[in-house]
Structures are given as C-alpha cells and as structure tokens.
Amino acid sequence: MTFPLATGPAGRHLAPETPMRLIVLVWCGWLLFGIAAVRAELPSPRLDRLSVLGLNQGSEVELEVAGGDLETLIGLLFDHPGLSATPIEGKDRWYKVRAAADMPPGTYDVRTLGRFGVSSARLLAVSRGLKDVADNGKNRSLAEAQVIEINSAINGTIDGNAEDFYKLIGTPGQRIWIDCQSQRLDTDMDGQMSLLDSQGRTIATSADHYGTDPFIDVTLPVEGEYTIMLHDLSYRGGQPYRLVVSNQPHVELVYPAAVQAGTTAKLTAFGSNLGSGSQPTPWTVNDQRLDGLPFEVAIGTEERDAGAYRFTSHPTHHSVLPTAATATLLGRQITLDPLANTFNAVPVLITDQTVTLEAEPNDKDHPQAITLPVVLAGRFDTVQDADWYEFVAEVDESHYFDVYCERIAGRADPYLVVMDESGNRVSELDDYGHRMNAFDGHLRDPSATAVRLAKGKKYRLLVQDRYRRGGGRYHYVLEARLPKPDFFAAVIHSKNQPCGLNLWKGTTASLDIVVHQWEGYAGPMVVTADGLPPGVHAEPLHITSNNRGTLVVWADEGAADWNGNVRLTMEGDNNGEKFRREVRPYTRVNANQASSRPCRAIAASIRETGPYAVVVEPSTLTIEAGKEVAIQVIVKRLWPEFKDKISLQTLGWPGNFQLGNFDVNGDQTEATVTIKVQPNTREGNYTLCLEGQGQVPFDKDPLAKERKNTLVSLPSRPFTITVVPAPKP
Helix, strand or coil, rough: CCCCCCCCCCCCCEEEEEEECCHHHHHHHHHCCCCCCCCCCCCCCCEEEEECCECCCCEEEEEEEEECCCCCCEEEEEECCCCCEEEEECCCCCCEEECCCCCEEEEEEEEEECCCCECCCEEEEECCEEEEEEECCCCCCCCHEEECCEEEEEEEEECCCEEEEEEEEEECEEEEEEECCCHHCCCCEEEEEEECCCCCCCEEHHHHHEEEECEEECCCCCCCCEEEEEEECCCCCEEEEEEEEEEECCCEEEECCECCCCEEEEEEEEEEECCCCCCEEEECCCCCEEEEEEEEEECCCHHHHHHHCCCCCCCCCCCCCCCCCCCCCCCEECCCCCCCCCCCEEEEEEEECCEEEEEEEECCCCCCCCCEEEEEEEEECCCCCEEEEEECCCEEEEEEEEEEEEHHCCCEEEEEEEEEECCEEEEECEEEEEEEEEEEEEECCCEEEEEECCCEEEEEEEEEECCCCCCCCCEEEEECCCCCEEEEEEEECCCCCCEEEEEEEEHHHHEEEEEEECCCCCCHHHEEEEECCCEECCCCEEECCEEEEEEEEEEEECCCCEEEEEEEEEEEEEEEEECCCEEEEEECCCCCCCEEEEEEEEEEEEEECCCEEEEECCCEEEEECHHHHHHHEEECCCCCCCCEEEEEECCCCCCCCECCCEEEEECEEEEEEEECCCCCCEEEEEEECCCEEEEECCCCCCCCCCCEEEHHHHHHHHEEEEEECCCCC
C-alpha cells in the first residue's frame, strides 16, 4: 500500500523543531558558558502521544497527535485497512478516526505522515461491544466522580498530583473486571487503581497486573454505588489511558500454552464470565477464582514454516517494560470468538512435538519421568513449588533446554538446573536474550543453552520460580531436545530512539538486524527486502559468524515521494538445507528507557533531497584471510553549500575486519583506504558499510539567513567482502 506525501513548504535546509538534548554535564556546561551548540541530525518525525487510545468497532473518535518534527502533516498511517482518519478542519493535528464495523478487536500501530516523512508509532486499541466514553475532566474528587455504565471504555488523561474517579451501579454477585490500559498502549503511566464501596471503603486494589497496568477482577458484594479511583504511581500528569469496565468474558490465559502444528489442539481458557460450558477451577488470581472453559482450536503450519509469531494485540504486557519478549517465540495468539476483545488474545508456543502435561506430585522425591525430546506444559501451582523431572539420555550429545514463561506472558522468573543422578549440578540456566542499540530482547527465560549429556546416564531437571512464587498465572513450557539449528531474526531502526525509516533522496538509511542463532546454527544468513518502490534499493545483507548486521537502504536522487511498508526475510543454509524466516519488525517505545516492542511492518518514507552520499567501490570483492584490501570511498555532496569535511568510521563491523577512522576533506571527493582481514577470519560473505558524519548547515525555514550546523550521520552504500581461506603451504 502506498500513500502520497506532500512536499510541504519549499526548501531543504532544515533544523529540528525541538533540538535533541544530550543529557550530559559537558553539554550543560557548554550551554552555561554560552558556547554555540551543534544541532544533531536531520528532522525525524516522532509521535509521542495520542490523546485518545481506543475506540469500538463501527465507531469514531476525535484525537490529537503530539510529538516532534511533525510539521505539515498530511494524514495518519495505520497498519490495518479497517482504520481511517480525516483531518478536523481548523484544529491543527486533530483527526477523526473511524474503525470499520468488522474491524477485528486488537491493537494497531498509528503513525503520522508529513513533510519529514513517516513518524514512529503509537498504539490504538479497537474493542467490541463497549460504549466509548470521554473523561469529562471534572472527576478529580470522590464527590465529583463521573458516572459510567458497565461495558464502557473511557478515554481519559491523568492530571498531575490528581486522581480520577468513576462511579457505577452494581448488583450483588455481579462479576466485573476493570482494566486500565496504559503501558500496553505505549504510555508512561504507571497506574494504581482501587475500587471503593458506597461508604468509601476499599474492596479491591491493583497495580502491575499486566506490566505496569492495573487490573481488578471482582465479584460485587451488594447492590449500590461503586467508585473507581485511578492515579499514576508518582502522580505525574499528562498521560492518557483507556479504562475498560465490563462484565464481558475475560481470558487470563490458556493451558497448555503449547500446541502441535498441523493438529486440532484441546485447550482450556481460564478467566471470568466465560459463559455456559465453563466450570470453577482450583486456580485463583488475587483471591478471585478462575473459571475454566475447554475448547478446541485448529493449528496450522504457517507460523512454523515462516519462523513467525502472529498477534492481534501487541505483546506489550509480558514484563514491566515493553520488550521484544516474543522475539524467540514461534507461535501465535489464540482468540475465542465470540469471547474476543482487546487483550483477550493469549500467546501459545507452536511446536512439532506432541505436548506433554506436568503431572503432580513431581517434587524432589517424586520426579516426573519424561523422555527426550519433550515439550511439557507445567505450572508452579503454589508458593515454593519446585517441579522435578527425570530422564535417561539416549545419546552422547549436546542437548538444548528452554523454559518459556515471559515469552508466553507467564508471571514467573524461572530458572532450570540440570543434575546428574548423584545430585551434582551439571548446568544452571537463567536469563537470555540480546540487547543491541534500540533493541531489547532480554528475557527472564532460560533459553537455547547447550548441555552435554552422556548416553545411558540418568539426569534430573529442576524448574522453579526464582522468587518461589506460584499460582494460576505462573505457568510455563519446558522444552528439551537434540539440536535443530535455526535462527530468529529481528529488525529495528538504527537510531536509539523512536523513529520511522525515512530516506532523503540521493542518500541512505540503515536498519539494525539482530539474530538469535538457535541450537548451534553456524551457517550463512542473507537478508533481502521486499516491497521497495522504483528508485529505492537494498542489496542483500550477508551475515557470517555474527548476531547482528546493518541493512542499508538508499533512494535515487530522482525517486518519487512515497510512503509504504518494507518487509524483510532471512535465508539460512544448514549443511545444504536451505530455509527462509521472516525478519520480525520492532520499534523503540520510549527514548528514555530501554524498551522495544513488535510491530507488523517497517513503515518507510521518501522525501526531499539529502545533503550527501557515500559510495564504496568496488561493491563486491574477494580477499584471502590474513590479507589486506584497498577500497575507494567516493563522496557526493548534494547540497552545494555543504563544503565541510566528512568523517568516516566503521559501522557495526565484526572484530576481524579493521579500518581506522579517516576524513574526506571539503575539497576532496574520494579517498582510498585499506581494510585488514584477520588471519582467523571464517570464510564466507560479509556485507559491511561505513558511517559518514558531516557538519551540514540547514534550517527548517528555507529563507533563514543563518543556518546552524547540524551533525548529520549517514551510512555509506554497502559493500560485500568474500573471505576465502589462505592457500595451504
């Protein structure tokens, strides 16, 4: 899908609407002593806030967008065709957003489109069967509580040093749930919520139920008025929220949280108000008993074959900060029609194995016998629960162990211990996952760790929550198997802040590729891009012996303005067995926190001509390990007033390639430099690029007489080195 982009006011010399501030003492010192500061980077649209966070199917809301570098907006970009927006005349940055009547409940990315391209994303929720209500702005005391009905969704904004109050009428025995959706919808609010009776007495409280979002599930004791009190933990203001009050079905989790591909899985949904066919279970959450509803669901093979995770609601609640928690989860979210509603989708692992269930008692004295390979669904039933398993290794081989908990939205922080039959620890497994630049894929789950086992020997596994917690929400999936080499690939913007992929004509932009290599995978990896319009290019990215790479995209000087989505795939080769996997897109949520979350596509834009370009020739070359090779670096200054030097350095290179920093002066257009390749470099293809930095004069006002210098960083076009082994003596 493509969208026209208005060019906006003429002129290409642009300065940030709000300069990026480096929060360091040196910077502050420069400001205090009046030294002229250099502005950093070209404008990059950043969407910080939606004033309204959701709407119901078939309804419309008016919302305001706020952020940085949002000049000359021409519209909003959604990741689903069922959402549409029209500007509100006379109200800058206000839009009327409509959800189609058949819009699937879930969460969706919203981005702005404007003069400087496509912005970073914020989430919008779409619900079913709820009444949209606006915070009236007067409900800041118990006496002035805003009256609402059950099955309402209130779009509100919390004020600083204040609380919001909502009043409803309930009946005895009525079970309702109250869900404050804020962190899950990309806001910074850390909600604290209480439910009061007609006498002002607290009957329920909640915080940090879904990430930092509160959630109350309560059976009302008497008929009468009840009041919801809501505030931010630190009483900060200006944060929007979506408060849902409902007696509709609510699904907390499904068990088992693992299903076999290509089968019809028999599962049980646990939650409240699940209707006929549901029965009370022994499990409780915050002293409220969970009902269980058995159901069946057909599981295909698409997610398994693509190496994908499919979701209807963004998985932003798996921990207290949004992370790439599902980056190494092969699976999907399960929804139960007609129980589907926002955030009623729950995650499951998809596997090729038959799923085994934990059988209690399986304590230290009574370990559960299992046979490897195994995919086993378990749960820490009670506080202090420790689950023990026992097996005999059938081969002398490294085995791989995974415990899925955070990845399936379980609440435990599990660890796993492998012991021999004498009780000696062979290995202990704990947290796992990559943190690189804007990408945060660190997990509380033990994952993808090899443990060497001896054939015929008996071993025990201990799985337990690090803090000895237990209960209905503390479920997990244990997987133990022989190696099946594979990988999970992710892509995120290279800037360490929320942004879109915006190309200035004639120049380049880059994306960070992050790879979790699975179970000993050591083969080549090649990333390719789909969906690029004419005049936009991305050469295949070759990654060898590394868990990251830099994909460079560039636009011709004559490329047309464009907005759309880019999708990436990665191809692997495991000893002649070739396979392809989706490269999953992610975005940074907050510039001030290490937080990232999935999105459905990489949103990209082409806009005005950029200041300079750097090209490396030749674009492909071959060299023996241990040798040196010369490359020619060519600089093209596209803005005639840019006459300063361009400093160049390596950008994310593996350590076995060496090149010092160098400059191409203002009176030069090229330089020849030498790359050293270490003798132990593995043979294969390596795609590399340089990063250029130059002080470029510009201002957003094309008529400005004074154009302050801006440090503009741009990657070079990529080049690929093929390393071959040195001849044997």
